[in-house]
Amino acid sequence: MESAKSTQFDLNRLVRENVRNMTPYSSARDEYVSDGSEKIFLDANENPFGDGINRYPDPQQRTLKSVLSGLKGVNQDQILLGNGSDEVLDLFFRAFCEPGRDNVITVPPTYGMYGVLSSLNNIENRKVLLKRDFTLDLDGIFNAVDENTRMIFLCSPNNPTGNCIPNEQIEGLLDRFTGLVVLDEAYIDFSGKTSWINTLDTYPNLAVTQTFSKAYGMAGIRLGSCFASREVIAVLNKIKPPYNVNELTQRTALQRLKEAGRIKEEVEVLRTERKELERALSALDYVERVYPSDANFILAVVDDANLRYEGLLEKGFIVRNRSGQPLCENCLRFTVGTPEENRLLIAALNELK
Numbered sequence: 001m002e003s004a005k006s007t008q009f010d011l012n013r014l015v016r017e018n019v020r021n022m023t024p025y026s027s028a029r030d031e032y033v034s035d036g037s038e039k040i041f042l043d044a045n046e047n048p049f050g051d052g053i054n055r056y057p058d059p060q061q062r063t064l065k066s067v068l069s070g071l072k073g074v075n076q077d078q079i080l081l082g083n084g085s086d087e088v089l090d091l092f093f094r095a096f097c098e099p100g101r102d103n104v105i106t107v108p109p110t111y112g113m114y115g116v117l118s119s120l121n122n123i124e125n126r127k128v129l130l131k132r133d134f135t136l137d138l139d140g141i142f143n144a145v146d147e148n149t150r151m152i153f154l155c156s157p158n159n160p161t162g163n164c165i166p167n168e169q170i171e172g173l174l175d176r177f178t179g180l181v182v183l184d185e186a187y188i189d190f191s192g193k194t195s196w197i198n199t200l201d202t203y204p205n206l207a208v209t210q211t212f213s214k215a216y217g218m219a220g221i222r223l224g225s226c227f228a229s230r231e232v233i234a235v236l237n238k239i240k241p242p243y244n245v246n247e248l249t250q251r252t253a254l255q256r257l258k259e260a261g262r263i264k265e266e267v268e269v270l271r272t273e274r275k276e277l278e279r280a281l282s283a284l285d286y287v288e289r290v291y292p293s294d295a296n297f298i299l300a301v302v303d304d305a306n307l308r309y310e311g312l313l314e315k316g317f318i319v320r321n322r323s324g325q326p327l328c329e330n331c332l333r334f335t336v337g338t339p340e341e342n343r344l345l346i347a348a349l350n351e352l353k
């Protein structure tokens with residue numbers, strides 16, 4: 001039985017013509033993959049005097065993907081890895097949006113990179129503000145959609161507001177929107193909620209991005225991931241730079257993924273600390289509102305964001321002033337640190353007058 005959604009969603013229509021027609025770069029390491037037997041590699045003009053990083057990395061990151069495939073419950077051909085999720089997001093623009101013609105929808109206040117990447121790629125960014133409770137304005141979104149709307153970017157838990165977007169709203173979009181819904185789950189591990197990755201088989205128009213930069217504690221190695229249908233992943237794979245995830249990054253990620261227990265413990269600590277910080281912020285006279293958070297940061301409304309930001313800076317704490325964002329007047333965003341950092345922050349907050 002064909003569902004309404006799958007008959008409406010036509011991936012071929014979304015792919016840019018130049019992308020559809022191009023021949024991807026074929027690297028030496030694409031052509032021959034070592035089968036473990038001893039071979040002499042004279043195909044890629046590498047320096048043969050090796051200490052382990054003289055060779056180009058696997059362009060398809062097969063070992064890493066096989067581990068992730070088990071962890072996330074998807075096939076390896078449903079995974080794309082990038083130099084941070086920022087690279088993955090850029091690939092979406094380049095694969096599916098014709099510069100100067102197409103548009104995307106973003107829902108501020110949200111992650112700034114969606115807007116930056118739309119400017120960079122000369123794609124119109126149609127901003128439909130979240131409602132005051134930071135949920136989606138579905139009517140506003142569908143009013144903004146036209147025949148050139150290629151993607152809608154959602155972030156859940158959302159940065160900087162910290163809340164998850166209600167499931168039924170995301171479902172509402174997936175059911176009706178015939179372009180791609182790109183759902184950024186950078187903070188999903190702090191939320192205790194299930195990932196939308198589990199629904200990829202139901203929604204051909206869904207792509208989920210995640211990152212190793214937050215819960216997994218590897219912002220320094222630059223590794224982001226995307227999970228989608230095999231067809232969507234194949235398009236992104238076709239246009240990605242061949243060696244976009246370097247050897248050291250692949251190795252470090254593999255190593256760290258073996259420490260699942262430690263990652264889980266760290267996330268638990270951060271969730272407990274988040275509660276502490278929430279409580280401390282709520283008790284302050286100059287804090288007018290503390291938004292509930294499903295992430296590893298807290299957004300709070302203060303009496304005067306610039307004043308409080310400067311006050312904290314003087315005491316050696318750098319937080320994020322989000323006042324410039326719509327619906328975030330006088331808002332500061334606090335990342336949850338170690339228990340020790342958190343105690344010091346709370347002491348400093350209590351000293352501000």
Ligand SMILES: *Cc1c(COP(=O)(O)O)cnc(C)c1O
Pocket residue numbers: 083084085086087111155159184186210211212213214219223224
């Ligand atoms: C931090 C963050 C990311 C991570 O980006 P990387 O390039 O993977 O480090 C992605 N999306 C959101 C919303 C973020 O806040």
